[in-house]
Amino acid sequence: MGLKRSDRRGFLKNGAVLAGGLTLGAVRPASGQTPESGTFIKGTEELIAYGQRSRFETAVRISHGRTPSPDAFGLVKHVATPLQESVGVITPSALHYVGTTRGSFIPDIDPQEHRLMIHGMVDRPLTFSMQDLKRLPSVTRLHFIECAANRPSPTAKDIQESHGMTSCAEWTGVLLSVLLKEAGVKGSASWIVAEGAEEVKGASSIPMAKAMDDCLVCYGMNGEAVRPQQGYPLRLMVPGFEGIFNVKYLRRIKAVDQYYMTYNDYGHLRREPENAALGYQIGPKSVITYPSAGHQLPDRGFYEISGLAWSGGGAVRRVEVSTDGGRRWTDAQIRGTPYRMAHTRFSLNWNWDGTETALLSRCTDEQGHIQPSRAQVAEFFGVPLDPSYRVPGQDNSIQTWRVASDGSVHNAYA
């Protein structure tokens, strides 16, 4: 263009004024739409090379439940996503929730040096470099991950505290079944042990049926390399299973003929069969993200209720919303395509009349399983419902948000 920086800025400014005037057709430009002199974001080399969001966007991750680190080393162990400001279905990588096996140590792995070895009960043990993996046929899929600790709670002040330990990203990699077939898994192998390269070498036993079904060995996340906190350079995706199975820094897969009772397996042992069964594959679940606790409705009138639904059992088939505390339910609109084991956006048009009410959502997945209320779970197991009742396994119960007559929104856990 040949314009000097100051000239270009002036040009852009005038253009903005012109555009604002044309769009609004008003003499006085609306505040915020026409930047005043000197309010442009400086186009630094850094910003050109790798962009960043507006300084007016302030949503950040928090330590899970805002609680101090449970490992007593003073490290943040789990980090929760700000779902209260989420739009669409993809969690930005920088806001994706984080769970770790110990503290927040993040290995600094050179992808040139990284290898994935597949061995054990296979015909041909194989080692793959990152370059090898990128030569193989790839798939790209949306998948949510959810931590076992993600459960509604009476003390949660907002959705980030009650539901922030789930996120959804677009993952790219090679189907694990492709790699296992390449190595030739022996018929007697019934499990795999997947292991990371971090300091504790976190490992989990995963059923061979799942490994051959839809697990992904991922090098890509949301259109770029997997982030270090998410397992750079390689992460195993085990769609629909509890978060811990999605092994980060994946370095080794061993085909075996028994449950290996790794430290991670031991950590998730349950005494009661219902806890073991329901804390494995995640059930149908949904939550209204707007309005949710902590939001303030400015006035009565129209609102689009919006939320996320997901299930470890497949795609979301139906979401219902109640705007009167659960008496009547209306089918919400599914926005976009409901993918298997992926967050699915739903919405419902709502006119708030300014009186106190409660908003709820429940989803049904492709298997026909329905998200329950806490009362329904308690009734199924024949135990009394009180605030201390703990839903067995992964808690997929319905979340209620109470809208007060002043427009403030609150957690109504009961």
Place this chain on the structure above:
Amino acid sequence: MGAYTMRMLRLLPIVLLLGGAALAQSPTYGVGSTPSEEEIRALDISISPTGEELPPGRGTPKEGALVFRRQGCAGCHGATAKGAAAPTLVKAEGGPDVHPWDLGRVLPFRAPYATTVWDYINRAMPLNREGTLTADEVYALTAFLLNINGVIPEDAVMDAQSLPKVKMPIREGWSPLPDWKPGMQRLEGYPY
């Protein structure tokens, strides 16, 4: 039986052999390299409940108590292996009527197999020096921790043969995971 059938029967072993070879999966893409036996051994730190991967070596509770101090374990876990910053390694006190499950999530007590204790110490301890302990040291530490939880006597020797045979307090006291299949119901009869 005709001559033709006889000939076919004589050929049967060869046919079976070829059939078997054809059944074995062959690689589709031929991408990846073959690790050597040494490379596999160096990386394979998984120890199964039956313990076939356990290396040679041995250790006793008494030796383990020394290693616990010498390797700095006490610095994080406490001199008595409890009440410090790192997870407690000693079960809670409880009468004879208390189920072992209720005595705390303490690895060398609640783990259904002693191999898990060995495996975790070997791969993940000590903090910042993970994987540097010798096999003897890991056997000794495992023996020490099992002993202070009343699982094995003071004169027990832990090695590749004895460790998988240790009877842990809740070997049967946990619920196995369901036999997962695609599309299965999470819990029978559970509509949610």
